[in-house]
Amino acid sequence: MDYKYIEQLLERYWACETSLQEEQILRTFFQQQEVPEHLMAYKAIFDVQQEQAEATLGEEFDERILEMIEGDPVKAIPLRGGLRRRSFLRPLYQAAGLVALILTIGIAAQHSFDEEGQSQHTQFAQTDSLERPADEFVTVPETQEAAVTVEQDSINLTR
Secondary structure: OOOHHHHHHHHHHHOOOOOHHHHHHHHHHHOOOOOOHHHHHHHHHHHHHHHHHHOOOOHHHHHHHHHHHOOOOOOOOOOOOHHHHHHHHHHHHHHHHHHHHHHHHHHHHHHHHHHHHHHHHHHHHHHHHHHOOHHHOOOOOOOOOOEEEEOOOOEEEEO
16 A cells, blocks of 8 residues: 555654644554554654643642642731831931932033133143244243243243
């Protein structure tokens, strides 16, 4: 007997391309007593699938589960005192959080203002030195020693 159709169905089955009706054809084929030897390896797979499909939970399962559930009830442990301590310390925690928040905002604001001031100061220093006429600069002869001190708003030259 030629089993090419079953072999084609098996190839499509392993490629996940069969329909539900074709899978049912394969199941009924492998439920037969006489299966060719070269297809005997697949019979065990379809037998296991059939057994799993037929497996159901019996009545005794439900009874055992209900007995387990209806066993000792779970007792709740009251939380006495725990809430009182928390309510006593809650204002202190809120005050500490508020102080930390204010300090963080203040430090961030101060840091941003410092960066603005530094950028304006360096910008002023750059524009100030570029706008000076050339005759304001002092030349020092090489034979004399000179010391230059730079202060915040002026440059001092001493000999």
